Each structure stands twice: as structure tokens, then as C-alpha cells.
Amino acid sequence: MEEFLRIAEITIPLLMQGLVVTIEISVLAIIFSIIVGFLICCMCLSKNKLVEAIARVYIKIFRCTPFMVQVYLAYYGLPSLGLKVSAFWIGVAVMSAYNAAYIAVIFESGIRSIPKGQSEAAAAIGMGYFKTLFRILLPQTVGVIIPPLTGQFLQTVKDTSILSIITVTELTMMTKKAIGVTFAPLFVYLLAGALYWVINIGIEMVTKKIEKKNKLLSI
Amino acid sequence: MSKSENIVISVKNLSKSYGELDVLKKIDMDIYEGQVVTIIGPSGSGKSTFLRCLNYLETLTDGEISIFGNTLVGPKESKQAAKDNEKVAKEIRKNVGMVFQQFNLWPHKTVLENVIEGPVQIKKVKKEEAIKKAEELLEKVGMKEKAGALPTQLSGGQQQRVAIARALAMEPKAILFDEPTSALDPEFVNEVLNVMKELAKEGMTMIVVTHEMGFAAEVSDRVCFMDGGYVLEDGTPDEVFKNPKTDRAKQFFSKILNV
């Protein structure tokens, strides 16, 4: 029992430190990836073929190469371009760029699933592109895109663990550190796993709420 | 034939192709203020395409359309013309409403919200004012008590009457109807036609694509028969229904009047 208390005393502060960083990165990456993903989606829907092509290439690059390779490339590549950025922000940037590709596809398929008559009825009263997007199309996609978006957000949180390879002091990194001191891998990993689980359950609860609120409105 | 000498919609030499497929072939048509024009013809003859060109839901391949002084031109080679058309279309859509076969109400908005969306968002009318106007319009189409309902809670006929109120809320000078009763169960057809008759009586300029020959004969000032991208017949209901000039029209009428 005393031994257990000693392990917990060392482990818990370390993991809490990591937990905070993991949450910070996750939240920032989710926000940025929604913004960038939405812009990429708009580019995919553009009538301008060049604009669309740029977006398609972006999606191809980020979806078809391993996340870990992207992380290493940014970690070693950005400094060689003369950019001095901390590992934390490199992590946020790569996570955002990577997830944006997936989120763009989710947004796009959601918008394309709305019958054409919906935007035509908006056009017929003289509504412009952005109003049609934000007032007519997007509200109707919420029911369709929330489940896949939720999945993507859960994946984002789990993928933050990969950032330990570039020295970001997130939860997995701190877990390894705690094991190095306590030599109790089973207990420490269990605790780390539980913490990831709690974050993701939290995300699921939030998105469920948004979905429910919208179900009353959309078909 | 015309209620006024004022030409408000003028179509000159309008052509529309989808790739190799020529859907509209050099159509000319002048429509006068207050006129009710029905367009009839077999499936695929280009009726919807013609209507959709008028408010630029479709681009023109060639020709010109002037509506209340705003002119769309077939772009031919010029990219600038296409851009100018977008601007002109915005003006045209302020003056010309459209009612669709599938109603196309916005399902996430209530009946009232559907009707005030245009006035509030596009015309920048104050919300209270828009609501007051919308309630009057809903009253007019017999849908006032459903103002708070969602479109999915309404029958087809009710949805279409709301769609007409939505178009009227923009205070259009003309309304385009693309088979407004074709998606309805027979029992709901008349309630929609009655609203349209009312509008016709009030002097609204209307272009109506329809298969309702009774409506065409009774309400319209002018009937156009389209086939294969041409307007083959164009005259008063009596002229077109009783004395069609073309064999195609005769065939079409004998077919639909026998069923």
C-alpha cells in the first residue's frame, strides 16, 4: 500500500502536467482544423477549377501520407527554413493541417448531400453565396456531419500522443517519464488510458448536445 | 391578348445547349405587364430550362433576355459577359420570384421563417415589419395558422402555398412557376391553382409551366406550346387549343385529352 501511494504521488502530478498539454493541443488543433477544413471545403466547391485543384492536392497530400512522417518533416523541415517554432506549436500546426484535410471532406460531402433545390430556392430570392452557405446549407448538414466530425475529433485527441516523438510534453510523453521513475508501467499506462478516455467522453457529450439541439430543426 | 402595351420580359434569339445537346433553339418571346403565360409541351421539350434561363439559374448559350430593364446576354467568348450576367441576375431576382415543382422550402426553418428570410436578409426589411407582411401573405394563401410549423409537417399543397407566399414576400413584379402542381396529390392541386388564379386576377405577370390544361385555358392570356427546343404555338388559349397550327401540337393535345 505504501508502495502504491509512492507511485501515485510521483505519477499523478506528471500525468496532470501532460494532460493539460494534451488538452491544449487538442482544443487548438480542433479549432484550427475546423477553420482550415472549412476553407478547403469552400475551395473544393468553387467553380474555379484551379482553386478546386489546389484544395484537392492539399487533401491528397495530408490524407495519403503518415501523420508521423508529417510530424517529423515539420520538426526537422521548419527550422531548416529558418523558422524558429517550439515543438508545441509545430505539433499544433501539423495536427491542424492533417485533420483539416479530413474535415474538409466531411464538410464537402455534407454540403453535397443537400438537394440542389435548396440553394436554387435561395438563389431565386437573390441570396448570395455566403448567406446561402451559412443560412441554408450548413444548418441542414449538421445532422449528417456531426457523427463523422466527432470521430475525427476523438482521433485528433488520440493522435496527440504521437507528438511525444518531437519532445512535446503531452500525456504520453509524461507517461513514459513517470514509468522511468516508478517502474510501474501497468499502473501508469492504465491511468494514462483512463485520462484519454475521459477527454474523449467529454467531447462525445458536447457533440451529442449540439446534435440533439439541431435534430429538432433539421429533417 | 395583352393587358398592357408594356413589354416587361423580352427574350431574343435565346439558345441553350448542354454540351452537344441543344435544348433551346433561338427562342423569341415578348411578355407584357400583367400577362399570364402558360407554357405547355411534352417532357424534355425545354420548358424548365427556358424558365430557369429567365432568372439565370441556367447560363445562356446565346441570345439575350431583358427583364424589367435588366439584360442578360449569352456570353459567347467573353468571360466578362458571364461576370456581368451574375450581377444582372441579382437585379432580376429582386423583381422575379420563382416557385418550384418540389416546393424547395427550407426544412430547418418554420413557415414564417421561410417567408421572412428574403425580406430580412436580402431586402433588409426590419424583422417586425417582415413578420407583419408575412402574416398577411400567409393569410392570403390560407396558411396563417401554420406559421410556426416546419415544412415537413405540411402537406404538399400547403408547402406549395407557403412557397408562393415566400416568393410574394419579395414583392416581385413577375413570378415564374415550374409545374407548381405536378408533385401534388390530386386532392391538393386546386388549392394551389386557386391561389394562382387570385394572383392572376390581381394583375401579376406570371409565366407558368404546367400540365393543367384547364388552368391554361381558363386563366392564362396566352399559351405557348414548346417541343424540341422551339416554341411551336403561341397565342390565346382558344387559338392554341382549338386551332393548333402544327401537327406536333395536335398530336400532343389528342394524347393528353384522351387520358
Ligand SMILES: Nc1ncnc2c1ncn2[C@@H]1O[C@H](COP(=O)(O)OP(=O)(O)OP(=O)(O)O)[C@@H](O)[C@H]1O
Ligand atoms: N443540367 C443538365 N445537363 C444536361 N442536360 C440537361 C440538364 N438539364 C436539362 N437537361 C436536358 O435538357 C432537356 C430539356 O429539359 P427540361 O427540364 O427543360 O425539359 P422540360 O420540358 O421541363 O421537361 P419536363 O416536362 O419533364 O419537366 C432534356 O433533354 C434534359 O435531359
Ligand SMILES: [Mg+2]
Ligand atoms: Mg420541367
